[in-house]
Amino acid sequence: MSEPTVLTPDPTAGAVPEIALRDVRKRYPGGRAALDGVSLAIAPGELVAVTGRSGSGKSTLLHVAGALDRDFEGEVRVLGRSLSTLSDAEAAALRHASIGYVFQAFHLVAAWTVRQNVALPASFAPAPVPDLAARVDRWLERVGLAGRGDDLPTALSGGQRQRVAIARALLMEPRILLCDEPTGSLDAETGASILGLFQSLHEERSMTVLLVTHEARATAIATRVLTLADGKLVDDVVQSRGAA
Amino acid sequence: MRTFWVAALGIAAGVATLTFFLALASGMRAVVFGKILPLDQVEVIPPESSVGSVFSMLGARPPGIDEAQAQALRRADGVRLALPRLRLAFPTSGRGGRAMFGRDVGAGEIPADGVDPSMVRADLRAGTAFDDPSARASHRACATDADCGVASGEYCDLVALPQSGQPRPAGECSPPIPAVVSPYLVEVFNGAIAPAHGLPRLGEMLLRQAEGLILEWDLGRAGLGAARQGTPRRVHAKLVGVSPRAMDLGVTIPMSVARRLNREYAGEDAATRYSSVVVYLRDPSWMTEVAARVRAEGLEVRTRGAEQMGLLATAVTVILSLASVVTVLVAALNIAHGFAAMISERQGELGLLRALGATRRDVRWLLVLEAAAIGAGAASLGVGLARLGGWACDLVARTRLPDFPFKPDTWFVFGWRSVLGVLLFGVAACVLAALRPAWRAAKIDPAAALSGGVG
Ligand SMILES: Nc1ncnc2c1ncn2[C@@H]1O[C@H](COP(=O)(O)OP(=O)(O)OP(=O)(O)O)[C@@H](O)[C@H]1O
Ligand SMILES: [Mg+2]
Numbered sequence: 059m060s061e062p063t064v065l066t067p068d069p070t071a072g073a074v075p076e077i078a079l080r081d082v083r084k085r086y087p088g089g090r091a092a093l094d095g096v097s098l099a100i101a102p103g104e105l106v107a108v109t110g111r112s113g114s115g116k117s118t119l120l121h122v123a124g125a126l127d128r129d130f131e132g133e134v135r136v137l138g139r140s141l142s143t144l145s146d147a148e149a150a151a152l153r154h155a156s157i158g159y160v161f162q163a164f165h166l167v168a169a170w171t172v173r174q175n176v177a178l179p180a181s182f183a184p185a186p187v188p189d190l191a192a193r194v195d196r197w198l199e200r201v202g203l204a205g206r207g208d209d210l211p212t213a214l215s216g217g218q219r220q221r222v223a224i225a226r227a228l229l230m231e232p233r234i235l236l237c238d239e240p241t242g243s244l245d246a247e248t249g250a251s252i253l254g255l256f257q258s259l260h261e262e263r264s265m266t267v268l269l270v271t272h273e274a275r276a277t278a279i280a281t282r283v284l285t286l287a288d289g290k291l292v293d294d295v296v297q298s299r300g301a302a
Numbered sequence: 303m304r305t306f307w308v309a310a311l312g313i314a315a316g317v318a319t320l321t322f323f324l325a326l327a328s329g330m331r332a333v334v335f336g337k338i339l340p341l342d343q344v345e346v347i348p349p350e351s352s353v354g355s356v357f358s359m360l361g362a363r364p365p366g367i368d369e370a371q372a373q374a375l376r377r378a379d380g381v382r383l384a385l386p387r388l389r390l391a392f393p394t395s396g397r398g399g400r401a402m403f404g405r406d407v408g409a410g411e412i413p414a415d416g417v418d419p420s421m422v423r424a425d426l427r428a429g430t431a432f433d434d435p436s437a438r439a440s441h442r443a444c445a446t447d448a449d450c451g452v453a454s455g456e457y458c459d460l461v462a463l464p465q466s467g468q469p470r471p472a473g474e475c476s477p478p479i480p481a482v483v484s485p486y487l488v489e490v491f492n493g494a495i496a497p498a499h500g501l502p503r504l505g506e507m508l509l510r511q512a513e514g515l516i517l518e519w520d521l522g523r524a525g526l527g528a529a530r531q532g533t534p535r536r537v538h539a540k541l542v543g544v545s546p547r548a549m550d551l552g553v554t555i556p557m558s559v560a561r562r563l564n565r566e567y568a569g570e571d572a573a574t575r576y577s578s579v580v581v582y583l584r585d586p587s588w589m590t591e592v593a594a595r596v597r598a599e600g601l602e603v604r605t606r607g608a609e610q611m612g613l614l615a616t617a618v619t620v621i622l623s624l625a626s627v628v629t630v631l632v633a634a635l636n637i638a639h640g641f642a643a644m645i646s647e648r649q650g651e652l653g654l655l656r657a658l659g660a661t662r663r664d665v666r667w668l669l670v671l672e673a674a675a676i677g678a679g680a681a682s683l684g685v686g687l688a689r690l691g692g693w694a695c696d697l698v699a700r701t702r703l704p705d706f707p708f709k710p711d712t713w714f715v716f717g718w719r720s721v722l723g724v725l726l727f728g729v730a731a732c733v734l735a736a737l738r739p740a741w742r743a744a745k746i747d748p749a750a751a752l753s754g755g756v757g
């Protein structure tokens with residue numbers, strides 16, 4: 059990260075940003091600030107890597123930006139809507155329709171088949187999802203798990219489990235995908251193939267992707283790299299793909 | 303998952319004890335009030351004070367209930383039937399059963415009631431006569447029963463009681479007096495007398511097949527004394543049936559026979575004034591009103607300890623039910639703990655559901671419905687366990703406990719109402735126990751839930 063091009067984020071510039079934070083502060087009970095005055099704007103179609111040391115506030119940033127944690131100061135807008143003004147049901151609807159999440163710990167329901175896990179978000183749809191089974195199978199095929207739909211997650215490898223989680227995150231075809239160290243529990247080779255999947259998904263669907271990582275390999279596929287330190291945004295580099 | 307099973311088993315255990323005790327309590331009530339002390343009937347007797355001989359000696363109204371009083375009872379509101387009874391007013395004793403038991407079983411004192419034949423007719427085999435047989439007697443002279451001939455159906459009645467060292471008194475053949483006994487007496491015999499004397503139990507079938515147990519019946523004399531008038535003599539009675547309307551401990555004979563014998567051994571008053579009237583109520587709720595009517599007639603209600611027994615049964619029910627309610631409350635506390643533990647164990651999952659679009663309400667409903675389902679499942683299991691326990695207890699009681707009067711075939715009554723109530727109780731207990739943890743779980747931000755923190 060030598061000689062970075064530091065851009066001053068300007069939330070008002072250009073098209074309506076997909077995600078915009080203005081002076082966001084977050085303090086956990088009994089701790090110091092996990093986010094300390096963060097402002098940034100992410101445009102549609104960006105693939106943003108978020109890096110920083112452990113405890114620098116990466117996960118917190120992702121939770122705040124993804125409406126998973128709405129207990130903060132400052133303003134967060136997602137798809138033009140200010141999160142603090144949303145009711146619980148509205149926030150749930152926003153998460154359901156527009157944001158997909160992938161976590162380091164997969165969070166699959168162990169007692170359910172792969173197919174049932176992928177179909178889970180459809181249970182919270184306001185109306186029945188048409189052709190749900192076909193849609194589930196399509197996503198399973200897309201993440202490379204065709205034919206594994208009837209297996210239990212316990213029968214899959216770590217990389218395969220993360221693919222199930224990715225298929226689940228994408229089932230409702232959200233505009234935003236938030237990933238918190240998705241390769242953190244995987245070996246290097248498997249992690250690389252997952253990153254490859256993200257990259258191709260990003261290319262073909264032009265989704266907005268926020269990818270928390272401390273792996274250099276992950277920042278390589280990003281179009282922009284944010285660096286956090288002690289809850290502050292200390293670096294913001296726009297790069298052409300394949301740089302670094 | 304383990305906490306789940308612990309919680310569910312706690313509910314099942316609580317519901318099982320509750321169901322078990324409720325069923326035991328209603329089983330015992332069924333025995334006490336259905337068989338031992340039926341609550342839909344009262345026995346009306348003359349007031350205690352008039353029984354003493356002092357009043358009759360002073361010329362006061364003689365003891366007993368006259369026909370006018372019996373009529374008044376019959377017409378009272380809430381009375382279905384009022385059946386007068388005439389107790390034999392002189393001592394008798396007897397022995398019998400040789401044909402059935404191989405030896406005679408004797409009774410030093412045999413109380414007997416006369417009743418209207420219509421009262422017991424339904425309990426007799428079709429064609430069985432229940433009337434005064436003396437009109438049909440052949441009066442042939444005899445010395446023993448054999449002289450009368452088995453085919454004739456007559457037995458050798460003696461004009462006086464045989465005395466040792468004296469010639470046997472003259473006899474004449476006559477048909478036996480028909481008699482019925484109560485199921486209560488059969489129970490007492492089977493439960494207490496038969497085991498003590500090594501006699502076989504009396505089944506109702508056996509009683510019928512035996513074509514009448516013959517009783518050699520000495521009138522006017524018993525171990526305790528003799529009649530004031532008349533000559534003691536020996537007649538025969540034949541057991542022709544078992545009737546719940548027969549007197550509890552004694553034999554019940556046709557009213558006309560009782561009248562005739564009382565007239566012979568105790569005088570005219572004893573032949574015309576009833577010793578009691580059994581009043582059958584339309585339903586038990588009439589008890590108080592009818593009792594008041596009885597007192598207005600100058601008569602009394604014999605309680606036979608029904609009130610005390612009823613109170614005792616109620617107290618036992620209440621204590622057992624309280625014990626099981628406490629059990630269930632303790633179980634409910636366990637359940638509440640169990641649910642809290644279960645829900646915090648599942649926080650990650652709940653956080654995920656929120657991330658995927660579930661609202662707080664969705665999460666609350668999910669948890670409460672789950673609790674209801676667990677409650678229903680566990681409560682059904684509990685009811686099943688209780689039934690199994692009841693069945694096992696019945697089996698042990700049947701095979702291991704000695705016979706005693708009114709030993710029931712089953713000690714448990716699982717009424718559908720109480721089973722349904724207990725099921726609902728189990729479900730409600732689980733839902734209530736789950737409410738607080740469910741609300742708390744739904745309040746947590748998905749981010750905190752996902753990272754396993756408690757927020
Ligand atoms: N639930 C919580 N309660 C209290 N403090 C928290 C909580 N979650 C995070 N923190 C604190 O907030 C700060 C930022 O945490 P965060 O999880 O965002 O860091 P991170 O950059 O994701 O770290 P890592 O790379 O280890 O995942 C840290 O100091 C952390 O200790
Ligand atoms: Mg983190």
